[in-house]
Amino acid sequence: MTIVKTTYNRRSFLKSSLAAGGGLMIGFSWIASACSVDTPKGIVIPDEWFEINAYLKIGENGVVTIFSPNPEIGQNVKTSMPMIVAEELDVDWKNVLVEQAALDTSKYTRQLAGGSDSIRTTWSALRMAGASARTMLRGAAAKEWNVPVEEVTTEAGFLKHTPSRKKAGYGEFASAAAEIPVPEKVELKEPNNFTIIGNSKKNVDGLKIVTGKPLFGLDYKVDGMLYAMIIHPPAFGMKLKSYDPNEVKNMPGIKDVFTLKTYNDDYERQWSDAISFNEMVAIVGNSTYEVWNAKLMLNVEWEPFKEQKYMSAGWGGNANEVNVPAGLESTEGHIAKMKAAAAKPGRIERRDGNPEEAFRKAAKVLERTYTAPFLAHNPMEPQNFFADVKEDSAVVVGPTQTPEPMQKSVADRLGLPLDKVKVEMTRMGGGFGRRLYGHFMVEAAVISQKMKAPVKLVYTREDDMTFGIYRPMYHAVYRAAFDKDKKLTAFHVKMGGVPENALHANRFPAGALDNYLAESWAIDSNISVGAMRAPGSNFNAAAEQSFLDEVAEEMGVDPIQFRLDLLKRAQENPVGERNDYDAARYAGVLELVREKSGWDTDSAGKNRGVAAYFCHNSYTAQVVDLVLENGEPKVEKVFNANDCGIVINPDAAINMTEGSVVDGIGTAMFGELTFNQGEPQQNNFDGYRMIRHAEAPKKIETYFVENDIHPTGMGEPPYPPVMAALANALYKATGTRYYHQPFVKNSFGS
Amino acid sequence: MAVFNLNINKKQYQVDVDPSTPMLWVLRDHLNLVGTKYGCGIAQCGACTIHLNGKAVRSCITFVDSIGDKEITTIEGLSENGEHPVQQAWLGHDVAQCGYCQPGQIMTAAAFLSENPHPSDEEIETAMNGNICRCGTYTRIKAAVKTASNS
Numbered sequence: 008m009t010i011v012k013t014t015y016n017r018r019s020f021l022k023s024s025l026a027a028g029g030g031l032m033i034g035f036s037w038i039a040s041a042c043s044v045d046t047p048k049g050i051v052i053p054d055e056w057f058e059i060n061a062y063l064k065i066g067e068n069g070v071v072t073i074f075s076p077n078p079e080i081g082q083n084v085k086t087s088m089p090m091i092v093a094e095e096l097d098v099d100w101k102n103v104l105v106e107q108a109a110l111d112t113s114k115y116t117r118q119l120a121g122g123s124d125s126i127r128t129t130w131s132a133l134r135m136a137g138a139s140a141r142t143m144l145r146g147a148a149a150k151e152w153n154v155p156v157e158e159v160t161t162e163a164g165f166l167k168h169t170p171s172r173k174k175a176g177y178g179e180f181a182s183a184a185a186e187i188p189v190p191e192k193v194e195l196k197e198p199n200n201f202t203i204i205g206n207s208k209k210n211v212d213g214l215k216i217v218t219g220k221p222l223f224g225l226d227y228k229v230d231g232m233l234y235a236m237i238i239h240p241p242a243f244g245m246k247l248k249s250y251d252p253n254e255v256k257n258m259p260g261i262k263d264v265f266t267l268k269t270y271n272d273d274y275e276r277q278w279s280d281a282i283s284f285n286e287m288v289a290i291v292g293n294s295t296y297e298v299w300n301a302k303l304m305l306n307v308e309w310e311p312f313k314e315q316k317y318m319s320a321g322w323g324g325n326a327n328e329v330n331v332p333a334g335l336e337s338t339e340g341h342i343a344k345m346k347a348a349a350a351k352p353g354r355i356e357r358r359d360g361n362p363e364e365a366f367r368k369a370a371k372v373l374e375r376t377y378t379a380p381f382l383a384h385n386p387m388e389p390q391n392f393f394a395d396v397k398e399d400s401a402v403v404v405g406p407t408q409t410p411e412p413m414q415k416s417v418a419d420r421l422g423l424p425l426d427k428v429k430v431e432m433t434r435m436g437g438g439f440g441r442r443l444y445g446h447f448m449v450e451a452a453v454i455s456q457k458m459k460a461p462v463k464l465v466y467t468r469e470d471d472m473t474f475g476i477y478r479p480m481y482h483a484v485y486r487a488a489f490d491k492d493k494k495l496t497a498f499h500v501k502m503g504g505v506p507e508n509a510l511h512a513n514r515f516p517a518g519a520l521d522n523y524l525a526e527s528w529a530i531d532s533n534i535s536v537g538a539m540r541a542p543g544s545n546f547n548a549a550a551e552q553s554f555l556d557e558v559a560e561e562m563g564v565d566p567i568q569f570r571l572d573l574l575k576r577a578q579e580n581p582v583g584e585r586n587d588y589d590a591a592r593y594a595g596v597l598e599l600v601r602e603k604s605g606w607d608t609d610s611a612g613k614n615r616g617v618a619a620y621f622c623h624n625s626y627t628a629q630v631v632d633l634v635l636e637n638g639e640p641k642v643e644k645v646f647n648a649n650d651c652g653i654v655i656n657p658d659a660a661i662n663m664t665e666g667s668v669v670d671g672i673g674t675a676m677f678g679e680l681t682f683n684q685g686e687p688q689q690n691n692f693d694g695y696r697m698i699r700h701a702e703a704p705k706k707i708e709t710y711f712v713e714n715d716i717h718p719t720g721m722g723e724p725p726y727p728p729v730m731a732a733l734a735n736a737l738y739k740a741t742g743t744r745y746y747h748q749p750f751v752k753n754s755f756g757s
Numbered sequence: 758m759a760v761f762n763l764n765i766n767k768k769q770y771q772v773d774v775d776p777s778t779p780m781l782w783v784l785r786d787h788l789n790l791v792g793t794k795y796g797c798g799i800a801q802c803g804a805c806t807i808h809l810n811g812k813a814v815r816s817c818i819t820f821v822d823s824i825g826d827k828e829i830t831t832i833e834g835l836s837e838n839g840e841h842p843v844q845q846a847w848l849g850h851d852v853a854q855c856g857y858c859q860p861g862q863i864m865t866a867a868a869f870l871s872e873n874p875h876p877s878d879e880e881i882e883t884a885m886n887g888n889i890c891r892c893g894t895y896t897r898i899k900a901a902v903k904t905a906s907n908s
């Protein structure tokens with residue numbers, strides 16, 4: 008066993024207190040059927056609960072409720088986080104109920120969904136929560152039984168003292184345990200003793216999902232709630248000029264029409280406050296349909312804006328002045344600007360050896376350009392939020408990936424102290440990064456404050472797709488130098504984008520090559536962007552791993568062996584001070600996928616492509632097999648090999664991997680948002696092509712490298728490389744290289 | 758505004774709404790049956806799928822004044838507590854990620870299987886193709902439909 012000190016987070020969560028008897032702590036008036044937790048068959052809700060710490064309470068009958076602190080966006084943390092607590096608590100999973108915790112920064116460490124980091128950053132705290140509760144239960148039993156605490160053991164929800172043959176359920180000692188002082192140190196299990204972690208558990212919300220129970224922000228309702236919609240400028244570069252509310256004010260069900268300003272001019276924005284349109288028209292009424300009708304009828308005039316500036320802080324905190332250029336931008340213009348920028352020297356981000364000389368002396372240089380368009384996140388549930396703002400307090404409820412920073416934004420905007428703004432999280436109908444940017448929470452709050460009533464703000468799909476905060480548009484030029492023996496002598500990447508680039512200069516193959524150069528550039532834009540699933544990597548991997556395939560082909564070596572040779576070099580004799588990957592683990596996933604796909608034995612006659620990538624602390628290698636049916640590519644099979652350390656909930660990790668594979672193929676094949684005169688040219692799923700059933704792979708197999716390394720996330724890592732594995736397989740099938748996304752077009756302004 | 762008597766999940770409901778209101782919003786806003794989801798509003802995603810006399814339709818473009826005495830089934834009425842074979846198969850394969858599209862997927866699958874109880878893989882793909890899953894659970898959905906078709 009491992010003994011760890013609990014002191015570092017004692018004050019943060021390990022406070023014992025008797026919970027108020029009975030009653031589950033759940034939000035206020037959710038519509039009727041939401042008012043109960045999902046109670047699996049056979050579980051009897053206890054009459055009395057004893058709160059042992061912020062993560063769990065135990066009922067007098069031994070049933071345990073575990074609070075899942077982080078927002079649930081489909082990554083299944085609402086199941087996997089409680090699994091970790093339950094493991095160290097040593098309780099039977101059948102007796103565990105799970106509840107979503109509200110935002111509480113005094114109790115929990117990092118209530119955010121993003122960066123595939125939920126598990127990595129809370130692993131220790133969750134284990135400690137379970138382990139310290141177990142220690143307290145043992146202490147309570149030892150006291151009562153009058154035996155040394157060391158002799159009290161636990162087994163699946165029971166306390167035991169073998170010498171005296173005493174045995175009791177956790178429930179019997181829950182009340183006494185709540186009075187035991189928080190232990191200074193606790194024992195953690197060794198991974199080989201895990202019984203819950205590593206054994207697949209079904210989604211705790213599964214039954215509610217398939218029976219259509221209210222779970223999502225859009226489903227949230229209270230009595231007397233009004234519905235609100237916004238009307239934002241139709242084009243980037245435009246702002247509100249005037250509108251005529253009179254006609255719609257008298258439409259049936261309409262309560263009010265007014266101008267809404269999301270952030271005040273002197274407000275210093277946080278990174279999660281990213282927004283394109285700060286001034287809009289709000290319409291409020293009795294039902295979604297009535298408000299929507301009024302929205303369609305409202306006459307609004309817009310005008311181009313002049314260059315604007317505002318203060319905004321980055322992830323790290325330091326505030327900078329952000330410049331928003333004027334102008335109505337078009338995709339054609341973006342393409343022309345990118346071509347021009349790529350022709351000029353970029354900013355040098357990393358330089359090893361003497362790449363310029365190596366390129367001068369090269370017997371052959373391979374140069375390829377890769378591009379990818381703007382993308383909309385398009386979570387299945389459009390943006391929405393509930394707000395009920397009173398004179399001196401506010402409650403906001405809904406789907407958000409960033410409850411903590413947005414609590415501050417809402418409080419600042421309403422002029423309320425932080426602790427007077429309660430944030431509750433509903434299950435999210437996807438997010439993919441879009442719900443990191445919570446302007447809609449502020450908008451809902453401002454509308455509720457004005458209306459003096461509870462309000463649900465609802466975006467239409469069109470609002471959601473045209474509001475901005477997109478994945479940027481990207482461009483990369485890769486060059487490789489070879490000597491006369493076809494040995495790779497230098498590597499050069501120049502990467503740019505509108506309005507930011509995707510370069511990760513210290514990632515593979517940096518560190519594996521003597522002569523390496525990475526440059527970047529960016530073009531200003533008034534189109535707002537934000538993190539989308541594996542930000543940066545989602546282009547980087549697609550381009551780099553396609554290029555490496557071509558380099559290997561040029562050298563006449565197997566693409567997997569080629570990568571393994573580079574990784575061997577990086578492991579044994581790395582170049583440079585800083586290489587942001589572990590070469591051995593990187594090689595591990597490649598070796599695993601080689602074995603599982605039968606790469607060396609079973610590739611004949613197959614159109615196969617391989618790719619591997621490391622991002623968000625996890626490693627993935629993939630092999631894609633495809634065939635052409637009437638000229639259309641059909642992905643037959645995708646093999647995945649992942650290394651994310653200890654796998655908490657294997658089937659859920661497999662599900663995430665499958666989702667990333669499908670999403671990656673969809674993005675690379677079809678995803679594209681274009682602009683004309685600042686106006687997004689796609690605003691719903693008729694114009695914006697999403698991957699569908701018939702285009703998804705027929706089969707997906709997923710494997711994990713087995714180890715005891717601290718677990719990391721799976722929400723993002725398999726998404727980027729599959730795009731390259733697909734491109735490389737397409738090349739095998741068609742003889743054409745796919746440089747430009749979406750692959751259905753495969754051209755960049757030509 | 759007009760009064761409509763609706764037969765939903767074998768119960769009678771009365772609503773007083775604009776006759777052009779899509780059933781999606783009647784269900785969600787007026788009857789608190791929020792299992793039927795809004796995804797696109799233009800018949801492109803299938804999130805809003807309900808049954809009208811047993812046939813799958815898009816409630817976002819099905820107007821309340823077109824219902825008459827036809828029987829509506831929503832996800833809430835597909836079974837008492839998730840016992841329908843399609844729902845069971847969904848649980849067995851632990852299909853959902855975010856879960857938002859799944860009521861629509863299930864309603865499409867249930868109507869499809871009642872007409873074609875033993876479909877081929879291609880028939881499943883074609884039948885389900887109108888339902889988008891942004892999380893990409895397509896392979897599991899296909900497997901679940903297959904399982905349900907065998908039960």
Ligand code: FES
Pocket residue numbers: 794795796797798799800801802803804805806815816817818
């Ligand atoms: S909401 Fe009806 S099909 Fe998308």
Ligand code: FES
Pocket residue numbers: 081387436437853854855856857858859889890891892893894
């Ligand atoms: S499970 Fe999220 S959209 Fe299908």
